[in-house]
Amino acid sequence: MRAAVLTGPGAVEVAGDWPEPECGPDDVVVAVRAVGVCGSDLAVVDGKRAVPSLPWALGHEAIGDIIRVGGNVPAGRLGERVAVEPNFPCLHCAACTSGRTAVCPDRRILGINEPGALRERVTVPARFAWTAPVGLADEDLVCVEPLAVALAALTRAGLAAGERCLVVGAGAQGLLVCLAAQALGARPFVVDPHEGRLATAAELGAAAMPAGPDVSMDFPVVFETSGVPVALETAVERCAPDGRIVLIGQSAVPARLSTFTVVQRRITLRGCLIYDHPADFAAAVARAAELRPGRILRGRFPLERAGDAFAQARKLPGKTWITLEEPSR
Ligand SMILES: [Zn+2]
Ligand SMILES: [Zn+2]
Structure with a gap:
């Protein structure tokens, strides 16, 4: 074959x-x-x-x-x-x-x-x-399989309806996090250096990350989906006090991190690896028709x-x- x-x-x-x-x-x-x-x-x-x-x-x-x-x-x-x-x-x-x-x-x-x-x-x-x-x-x-990854990440992040979240990286996994967050009634924002990917995220209802130093625009929940080590800096920079950062993307290359920022803002960093069998996958299958x-x-x-x-x-x-x-x- x-x-x-x-x-x-x-x-x-x-x-x-x-x-x-x-x-x-x-x-x-x-x-x-x-x-x-x-x-x-x-x-x-x-x-x-x-x-x-x-x-x-x-x-x-x-x-x-x-x-x-x-x-x-x-x-x-x-x-x-x-x-x-x-x-x-x-x-x-x-x-x-x-x-x-x-x-x-x-x-x-x-x-x-x-x-x-x-x-x-x-x-x-x-x-x-x-x-x-x-x-x-x-x-x-x-x-459905990458959707299961996205839905598990939303659950682990404890993302709630009405909450703002930042999705770092608008590759396939970032896009699925955006559409799942949107369906939950949360408000996804996205950042990615690739214009085409940003446009695709916009089609799914995600807004572009507002630039600038306005801390009121920081995010209680951040999803790092790119796996690019430097992207963690953006994630930490834009995470609000008492915020949660969920890491989905991965790289063996060490990332730089200001522990000062993490401690001062009391940020929680959480790695999120795929999904647990069978409940997470069952949820993705069940919700595929609704989430498309x-x-x-x-x-x-x-x-x-x-x-x-x-x-x-x-x-x-x-x-x-x-x-x-x-x-x-
Ligand atoms: Zn995969
Ligand atoms: Zn085992």
Whole structure:
């Protein structure tokens, strides 16, 4: 079968002879319809995140149809359209049994430490294949996974209706935080050096961050979504007294931080890693029809042009996605 694979740093190829997946008793095989491109995929392509072997199958934000079920999975699931939850925590360790599956030390991640989903067929444990709500467009379904990240971040930040928040970075994750904040009745503002991304955020109802030294314009909640170390300085600078900064973007490069500012303003800094299974993902699936996260999609590429998709994903505003089939309902 065909698969988009990394063959070396920056080199993405479409293999034609990728091996077919096995199907264990608790698994389903999904015929992939589409895969969203995400910042963590780009880090893998760039060689910033090491993968276990080369060539390496890329991608994790997958949707598709169940074409095979393992012996322990109800046969009635055959033919279901699903969104894949691409993080598989062990479900047995102390973190997992206390509901904090995101920090499971044995978490398997499609496209990161497990072969990715950007191929015609992929095996997924059945409990991580979420039934698509009837009538939900593929565009919205393919954005459910990053939507789960955004919704979990809003919850961890304790963002409330009517509250102002600053979203640093208007990449795909920043856009989803904006639209989720908007839907909550909060007032999202956004800052990003890229004009196209700012315009996309404005279409989703986010205002541009007001410049200037007026402290009354500072923000009780700040989401750092860019992962650019210097962006943390903006986040801290614009965080109001007793404010919360939630970090979603990540970088191994140390960021500069004024502890004076953090202490004087009593700022809370909180890292937010993906979502916890199953509640956070279930919430994203349930709310996709209302929030329509597919509104952030822009560039669309067929599997054959996966290399272009990864190259363009950095430049294009909105989210880039790769389709293996024509999107449908
Ligand atoms: Zn992702
Ligand atoms: Zn675990």
